[in-house]
Amino acid sequence: MLSASALQVHIGRRAIVSGVLFEARAGEITAIIGPNGSGKSTLLRGLTGDLPYLGRACLNGQEIRDMPQQMLARHRGVLPQHSTCSFPLTVREVVRLGATQRSHAGALSEGELIARALASVDLSGFEGRPYHDLSGGEQQRVQLARVLCQIFEPKVDGAPRWLFLDEPVSSLDIRHQLQVMDVARAYAEAGGGVVAVLHDLNLTAMYADQVLALKNGRLVATGAPDETLTTALIRDLYECDLSVGTVPSGHKPFILPHGARA
């Protein structure tokens, strides 16, 4: 369980996000949506322990700011929006960073772990390739494999582990967007928790179990996609003209944009 109440996250002295109250459950994907500058990434960085916060934020019952870094690393992995690497590493060496730094040695050997993590992001056989020669989308998936290595087993000591994704699909083509979201869903179905900042509302509708909608640093709506992704709410949230329909099979909402004018 990941829970927050009266959460206020700061950058410097300024509170970017405040008054946040929600609960995210393991086994589900929780999506954070909202316009640019609404505080999505800031909220995520508060929950990952990167930014100081006021109020309460608990990961598996423990206050996040009181958890030592080693313990945090054992319970959650973070995929940042951008990753730069200053030395010429191979793909295997990048992914291995997640494997060698993890405190919890699982049943898998390092080589098997790396192979499986790469397979899950559709990059089997890329081990020997120089990281810098890959496309942006491939690099992003290598980073996801690195994070998966760190928290490969979705549970540790009976408690769920958490996967925090900051715009995980922003540089991917549609097939790999779906694939990365499938990895996230598989992680949740295996008992882990996933919290993702998403820009793509249709992916949100497809994959999220819970949606947190942020605007100007405030939570304006929380709930299942069919409750939160409504024409009125999304129009108001992004201040543009769009309509929300329903996919005939499965009753999932879909979003059709019309124009920038609200």
Added chain:
Amino acid sequence: MMQALETMTSSETPTKAPGAKSGRPFFRWRQVEDGDRSGIARLVICLLALLLAAVMVFSLTAGASDVGPATLFSAWFGTGDISMRDDIILHSIRLPRVVLGALVGAGLAVSGAVMQGLFRNPLADPGIIGVSSGAGLGAAFVIVLGGLLPASLAAAAGFYMLPIAAFFGALAVTTLLYRIGTRSGQTSIATMLLAGIAIAALSGACIGLLVFIADDQQLRDLNFWGLGSLAGANWDKVLSAGPVIGLVLVAMPLLGKGLNGLFMGEAVAGHMGINVQRLKRMAIVTVSAATGASVAVSGGIGFVGIVVPHLLRLVIGPDNRYLLPASALLGGSMLVLADTASRIMVAPAELPIGILTALAGAPFFLWVLLGRKGLNTQ
């Protein structure tokens, strides 16, 4: 896609993947194709250890006098019956110089490698960005103004005074550079190099002031920093720099894994459970200690810290767990070799070794600078 998901979530016993830990051979070419360079790295470290030993023995037998391999053999393995002159040349002149060369080379190369890891920047080098000149300022301060210190303090510090002062000089510069050059965990090459130039100029000006007020004997001592040389090597210098550089070499395994975590930046290192603040403090102290001790006994020998780690990265990759020890070994070998060359090229005179390392290192630095396209170092 479904298959990918299955491999991720399935709990059945997996088939053996390449590079599995059990029964892994020491080295296979296959590992390199897999992107796993740890095998070749271990092999290279073994070879470099042999190289260092060979270079040190060779250097003992080379020089202006006629003391050669035969004399060395009879001194070490034979009857030990050699003339006092030969004994002095071997054990009081050449041996401390060879040992000091290995120590200084190792210290400078490890400083460079650690600094590059810390700044996430393959162009960082203690000589180029002003850390050496900071250390030189510390040392010059002690030489010129050391007499003003309380006698009891000077007596207590003994011949460690110079390395200690150089250490604090280097520490001040490294800390300052890190503060200036790093914004939100990202170090900009331009800021770092420019700040380094400014700091080196400032240190140079302060050393100039000290030169201005120094007396003749102090001037002679000071002059030796400008050149960079191992010519003044003796056992006292080995004893004053040895323990400091030795400690740095012992600290390497602690740093290697953490510096690897910094490959993707400070935030990612933190996410992976690394105590970034502690790691940075440790790296800065290590760099300052190694550079300070090296500069205190040998002056400003440049470019070892950039050439050695860069060459090694081409072969064994950037993994600091292997890069740091390999840098120590290759740095030691290269400096002892360069020193031997400087002794025999114009014998019986000597070229200052700093000239040799700069002649080779400066073009190398330019080559690295031009060839770093594609790496995200701004």
